[in-house]
Amino acid sequence: MGGTIAPKISLKYNFYEPPSFIKQEIPEYKKENEWLISVFGGKKNVIFDSVNIDIIEKYEGVNFPVFGVSTTINRQISYKSKIGIGMSMSYDGSINAQVAVDANELEAVDGPFSDKLQVSIYPSYEFVINRFSLILQPAFYIYRKKLKNQSPVFHQRIGIKYHFSDNFYAGITLRDYKFHVSDFIEWNVGYQIKWN
Secondary structure (H helix, E strand, O other): OOOOOOOOOOOOOOOOOOOOOOOOOOOOOOOEEEEEEEEEEEEEEOOOOOOOOOOOHHHHEEEEEEEEEEEEEEEEOOOOOEEEEEEEEEEEEOOOOOEEEOOEEEEEEEEOOOHEEEEEEEEEEEEEEEEEEEEEEEEEEEEEEOOOOOOOOOOEEEEEEOOOOEEEEEHHHHEEEEOOEEEEEEEEEEEEEEEE
């Protein structure tokens, strides 16, 4: 069984009019301001290595509550970008935390409420895609109790949020430090006020 290979040349012509593209001018963005206020909550898991080494493998750590409030003032400078400054006040139950072993279970020992408060400030950048936003906030603690083995003063907040109405939004923010060590996750809901 044999086969034949031969060159082929063809010409094609379209008798219809080529499609015309309508260019639509994007109007210049009118800059506006916004004030955001949100509440957040979450939990932080801490493993205590100082507990009896013979039974440490039985423990998965202790969960501590984390909650707080954040507020940010932004200037939306384009359809895609917002810049601003904000502040967060949080309660971190794991700060200076202690545990006791009771019936082979770890139990958290409460400490003073004021010892667990933290206040931070941050510049803010948002990348906006329709109702979604990607949030980047390098932050600094300006108030917290001084303790040994604390996380650094400089930390990072990275998150996303979704506006499910003109004023209300929900989101999730990861608070970390050293750009790779996770501290805790904030699940948040908030309210937005805009003005030109």
